[in-house]
Amino acid sequence: MIRKRIIMAGLVLAAGIGTAGRAEEPDADTIVRKANAASYYAGKDGRAKVTMELSDGRTREFTILRRNADAGQDQMFYVYFTAPSDVRRMAYLVHKHPGGDDDRWLFLPALNLVKRIAPGDKRTSFVGSDFLYEDVSGRGLEEDAHALIETTETQYVIRNTPLDPDAVAFASYTVWIDKETFLPRKAEYVDRNGTLYRRVTADRIESVQGYPTVMVSTAEDLAAGTKTVNTFSEVAYDIGLSDRIFTERFLRRPPREVTR
Amino acid sequence: MRIAALLACLVVLLAAPPGRAAAWTETLRDAAGPLHGFVEVREGLRTQSDPLEDGATLNELRLQVDRLWYHDLYTAQFKADLVYDDLAADRGEVDLETGDGWFDLRQAYIQASPLSWMDVKLGRQVLTWGTGDLLFINDLFPKDWQSFFLGRDDEYLKAPSDALLVSLFPEWASIDMAYTPRFDADRFISGERISYWGGQALAGQDAIVDPLRPDDWFSDGELAVRLYRPLGAHEAAVYAYRGFWKSPGGTDPASGRAVFPELGVFGASIRGPFAGGIASLEAGYYDSADDRDGDDPFCNNSEARLLAGYEREAMRNVTIGFQYSLERIMEHEAYLRALADAGLPADGARDADRHTVTARMTWLLLNQALVLNCFARYSPSDNDAYIKPAVTYTISDRWQVSAGGNVFLGEAPYTFLGQFENNSNVHASLRCSY
Numbered sequence: 001m002i003r004k005r006i007i008m009a010g011l012v013l014a015a016g017i018g019t020a021g022r023a024e025e026p027d028a029d030t031i032v033r034k035a036n037a038a039s040y041y042a043g044k045d046g047r048a049k050v051t052m053e054l055s056d057g058r059t060r061e062f063t064i065l066r067r068n069a070d071a072g073q074d075q076m077f078y079v080y081f082t083a084p085s086d087v088r089r090m091a092y093l094v095h096k097h098p099g100g101d102d103d104r105w106l107f108l109p110a111l112n113l114v115k116r117i118a119p120g121d122k123r124t125s126f127v128g129s130d131f132l133y134e135d136v137s138g139r140g141l142e143e144d145a146h147a148l149i150e151t152t153e154t155q156y157v158i159r160n161t162p163l164d165p166d167a168v169a170f171a172s173y174t175v176w177i178d179k180e181t182f183l184p185r186k187a188e189y190v191d192r193n194g195t196l197y198r199r200v201t202a203d204r205i206e207s208v209q210g211y212p213t214v215m216v217s218t219a220e221d222l223a224a225g226t227k228t229v230n231t232f233s234e235v236a237y238d239i240g241l242s243d244r245i246f247t248e249r250f251l252r253r254p255p256r257e258v259t260r
Numbered sequence: 261m262r263i264a265a266l267l268a269c270l271v272v273l274l275a276a277p278p279g280r281a282a283a284w285t286e287t288l289r290d291a292a293g294p295l296h297g298f299v300e301v302r303e304g305l306r307t308q309s310d311p312l313e314d315g316a317t318l319n320e321l322r323l324q325v326d327r328l329w330y331h332d333l334y335t336a337q338f339k340a341d342l343v344y345d346d347l348a349a350d351r352g353e354v355d356l357e358t359g360d361g362w363f364d365l366r367q368a369y370i371q372a373s374p375l376s377w378m379d380v381k382l383g384r385q386v387l388t389w390g391t392g393d394l395l396f397i398n399d400l401f402p403k404d405w406q407s408f409f410l411g412r413d414d415e416y417l418k419a420p421s422d423a424l425l426v427s428l429f430p431e432w433a434s435i436d437m438a439y440t441p442r443f444d445a446d447r448f449i450s451g452e453r454i455s456y457w458g459g460q461a462l463a464g465q466d467a468i469v470d471p472l473r474p475d476d477w478f479s480d481g482e483l484a485v486r487l488y489r490p491l492g493a494h495e496a497a498v499y500a501y502r503g504f505w506k507s508p509g510g511t512d513p514a515s516g517r518a519v520f521p522e523l524g525v526f527g528a529s530i531r532g533p534f535a536g537g538i539a540s541l542e543a544g545y546y547d548s549a550d551d552r553d554g555d556d557p558f559c560n561n562s563e564a565r566l567l568a569g570y571e572r573e574a575m576r577n578v579t580i581g582f583q584y585s586l587e588r589i590m591e592h593e594a595y596l597r598a599l600a601d602a603g604l605p606a607d608g609a610r611d612a613d614r615h616t617v618t619a620r621m622t623w624l625l626l627n628q629a630l631v632l633n634c635f636a637r638y639s640p641s642d643n644d645a646y647i648k649p650a651v652t653y654t655i656s657d658r659w660q661v662s663a664g665g666n667v668f669l670g671e672a673p674y675t676f677l678g679q680f681e682n683n684s685n686v687h688a689s690l691r692c693s694y
Binding site for chain 2 (some may be wrong): 017054056057058059077083084085086089100103110113114116118119120121123124125127128130143147214222226244247248249256259260
């Protein structure tokens with residue numbers, strides 16, 4: 001059994017770690033669990049710089065830190081924006097509680113204000129891009145039914161159907177997951193009319209510290225004709241982030257981990 | 261004078277290890293981030309005439325320069341505005357305290373962590389805490405109400421403090437202590453640009469408030485303390501403040517000039533998830549030390565203040581928020597008696613309780629490039645209201661346009677918001693960031 005590895009890039013696209021080489025095919029629930037574990041829980045912690053390019057020419061640049069709870073599925077994210085000017089020095093903190101509402105805070109530097117953000121629809125745009133909050137922090141596995149609809153030479157193809165169809169815009173989405181790395185390479189969302197309206201792809205994957213890592217990913221809103229390209233750089237894992245960083249103290253005073 | 265003192269502080273700190281000035285200059289250069297800021301033109305007009313003020317409310321060109329220094333040992337920021345304010349009475353004279361003149365120093369501080377559980381921030385800085393949305397109880401840091409009501413960018417609501425902020429982070433709580441060695445007042449409504457109720461009649465440029473400021477170093481200082489910690493998913497805090505009423509809170513009977521009486525505030529707040537949104541509760545007791553009996557007609561009475569808020573997402577991209585606030589004058593009967601004894605008109609007197617409700621809606625459109633925002637507050641006891649609509653459109657990373665208004669409504673000219681009725685205005689801006 002090859003050890004699973006995850007990716008920081010999974011932060012912005014469910015990326016995965018790979019277990020492979022098993023004699024028998026895993027079932028759908030096992031695949032999505034491994035893909036999720038790999039995508040969002042790689043290492044103990046991680047850091048990446050992200051450049052987002054929106055199709056209207058606007059950009060977003062930020063550094064993202066992630067740390068897993070010592071036990072359980074909870075995680076903490078810290079996002080520090082460096083450009084453009086309307087978001088520069090803003091910081092965004094999430095305490096993610098899978099299965100419940102996340103706790104979220106936003107720091108507005110000009111007012112030195114720490115604002116608590118009301119729990120919201122996780123399928124809204126992340127900072128105006130075509131990526132959604134849910135792409136950033138992961139979608140609860142228990143929110144969908146998962147079916148393995150095809151196994152190719154290199155990929156598992158999983159169809160995910162929401163258990164509460166009224167809560168989301170899609171009728172289902174299909175994810176192509178690498179057998180080798182367990183990284184999702186493509187996700188396609190169809191609406192109730194069966195029309196494909198959204199696509200997220202992992203466009204370039206590199207190995208970082210032995211972890212297969214998504215370095216470029218794209219989210220497309222096919223209905224609106226817009227897309228956002230994310231480029232990751234300076235990715236690092238297991239950098240020894242203290243959980244103290246994920247507090248109001250460091251919202252107001254960004255840590256060196258993001259200002260370097 | 262102030263700027264010299266601040267710069268001296270920065271220089272002394274940066275040059276602390278003697279004989280290593282050159283090395284420090286080098287690290288300062290290495291630590292310097294890129295220069296940022298913006299150029300902005302902003303125009304505003306009264307929507308009705310005011311016999312006491314100009315027709316225009318804003319006509320200004322602003323250049324902001326902003327630089328940060330990030331180093332392993334410290335963080336520093338310098339942010340200042342160069343302003344051509346066509347409506348200013350005196351553009352030449354720079355007053356860093358009031359923000360008047362062509363130069364407004366917004367931030368100039370150095371911050372360091374001498375211990376793993378301690379942060380220190382010294383210099384000109386913006387300080388904010390508490391849970392309110394444009395209603396403040398335990399945030400006794402200076403506000404710029406003039407900029408806010410004229411329609412400058414939201415960041416100008418907070419005026420800077422010249423302070424030493426020491427923050428301690430023991431395991432059981434976090435503690436902030438902000439010491440301002442010389443009182444930093446609000447940039448309050450003075451009549452210069454916005455007319456106000458002068459006690460007997462509306463007043464404006466004919467009667468610009470010229471207060472007696474507590475301005476002795478150290479003896480006229482302010483201390484604000486906050487102790488906070490999470491309680492489960494909630495955040496709890498207690499606060500204390502020792503200083504002065506931030507906007508004039510009384511009159512010197514001899515000279516007739518406005519004064520800032522002594523003030524102590526004790527309060528607490530809690531904020532956290534509730535019914536699918538975020539709820540908050542904040543309370544504070546304003547101890548007006550110079551008029552505890554409430555029988556001085558020339559000094560604010562003590563007050564108890566309460567604020568409850570709730571915010572949630574109403575639908576995708578739309579957030580709504582509501583607040584209720586109560587301001588209760590302690591010793592209200594003594595207050596009324598004192599007014600009568602002083603021969604002051606009773607119809608301008610405040611009620612014992614001022615109730616206020618607020619509502620806010622924020623709507624994000626066009627991939628969040630277009631933001632529609634409206635804040636409204638209404639007081640059923642004062643029968644007055646304030647509405648602040650705003651539209652911001654981000655054209656590109658560089659260009660942003662905005663438009664908005666400040667609408668004051670009131671039955672009587674002497675209530676908190678009603679006095680500003682002649683100042684209702686609309687404004688627009690164009691900003692280029694770099």
